[in-house]
Amino acid sequence: ADEAGASDANSKEQLTVFHSPENFNVKHPLMNKWTLWFTKPPSPKGENNWNDLLKEVVTFDSVEEFWGIYNNIAKTSELALKSDYHLFKAGVRPEWEDPQNKNGGKWSYQFKEKRAVPIDELWLHVMLAAIGETLEAEDDKEIMGVVVNVRKAFFRIGVWTKSSGGGKTAPSRESLMEIGRKFKEVLRLNTNEHCEFSGHTESAHSGSTRAKAKFVV
Amino acid sequence: LQIKTNEPAPPSAALTALKSARFIENIGSVNYPSGILSPNPALNPAASGKFKYEKDFLLQFQGVFTEKPSVDWDKTMRETVGEPETTRPSTAR
Numbered sequence: 001a002d003e004a005g006a007s008d009a010n011s012k013e014q015l016t017v018f019h020s021p022e023n024f025n026v027k028h029p030l031m032n033k034w035t036l037w038f039t040k041p042p043s044p045k046g047e048n049n050w051n052d053l054l055k056e057v058v059t060f061d062s063v064e065e066f067w068g069i070y071n072n073i074a075k076t077s078e079l080a081l082k083s084d085y086h087l088f089k090a091g092v093r094p095e096w097e098d099p100q101n102k103n104g105g106k107w108s109y110q111f112k113e114k115r116a117v118p119i120d121e122l123w124l125h126v127m128l129a130a131i132g133e134t135l136e137a138e139d140d141k142e143i144m145g146v147v148v149n150v151r152k153a154f155f156r157i158g159v160w161t162k163s164s165g166g167g168k169t170a171p172s173r174e175s176l177m178e179i180g181r182k183f184k185e186v187l188r189l190n191t192n193e194h195c196e197f198s199g200h201t202e203s204a205h206s207g208s209t210r211a212k213a214k215f216v217v
Numbered sequence: 218l219q220i221k222t223n224e225p226a227p228p229s230a231a232l233t234a235l236k237s238a239r240f241i242e243n244i245g246s247v248n249y250p251s252g253i254l255s256p257n258p259a260l261n262p263a264a265s266g267k268f269k270y271e272k273d274f275l276l277q278f279q280g281v282f283t284e285k286p287s288v289d290w291d292k293t294m295r296e297t298v299g300e301p302e303t304t305r306p307s308t309a310r
Contacts (some may be wrong), residue, residue: 014246017281018253020265022230026247029240031267038298055297058286064235067278068286074298125272132270134260 031133033090035059040084057214075120079150080199088145096200105199108158119155140175140188180217231284
């Protein structure tokens with residue numbers, strides 16, 4: 001019965017949201033399911049457990065739903081200081097402690113000229129590169145998620161990877177470098193501006209996110 | 218039986234379409250209206266299954282699907298991100 005249904009449906013005209021925003025019958029699948037998370041800024045009085053501040057907002061798996069979310073949520077430029085958005089593959093918490101991030105790391109770039117940088121556009125383009133799966137080669141499966149941090153002195157955008165280029169898995173290093181180059185391109189950085197990669201473990205041990213960069217592009 | 222006082226509004230036509238639409242199975246089989254850029258075939262050699270999409274293709278949806286993605290979206294926002302200073306109109310119409 002399912003097969004008959006499917007072939008019948010396929011023979012029917014496929015109407016996209018471009019044909020009919022209110023009557024479309026097909027939508028565009030994403031390669032992965034994604035979850036958007038939000039870190040609330042700590043409140044000045046109590047209740048500042050990290051787990052209370054990190055909120056799961058919504059999970060989606062189509063292009064159309066992504067835009068419904070994006071068009072109805074606060075822009076990065078409207079967020080209070082110490083807020084973060086995290087867009088991660090469903091099932092991965094945006095934390096070093098998640099088992100799937102244990103051996104991973106991240107590429108990141110800090111925009112220190114906050115008023116000069118089109119942060120909303122850059123963050124959108126990074127999210128589109130993540131959900132459109134154009135940050136990495138098909139089989140690498142390194143990307144875990146992307147993040148934007150709103151701080152007093154800077155905006156920072158990062159991309160988290162499953163591995164950190166260490167150990168015996170030599171091929172992962174080239175995958176990571178390729179992701180770094182694509183990331184830099186999406187952020188429209190000049191050749192004299194550098195993205196840095198650091199492993200989560202090193203970041204955790206140094207007690208800050210300013211661990212020594214392992215790779216640079 | 219629980220009676221909710223803040224009953225969410227019924228879903229909009231666009232949201233109903235989003236929830237009931239099927240996933241495209243073969244990206245090559247879709248005839249986009251003229252003026253709409255199709256997904257880059259070089260990115261999707263297999264044409265079926267799941268697809269990669271370039272930025273310029275994805276950006277075309279920005280002004281087209283503007284509806285809130287669930288009936289209780291406002292509640293979700295209150296409980297997570299909070300509300301932006303400037304509240305957007307709820308629909309583009």
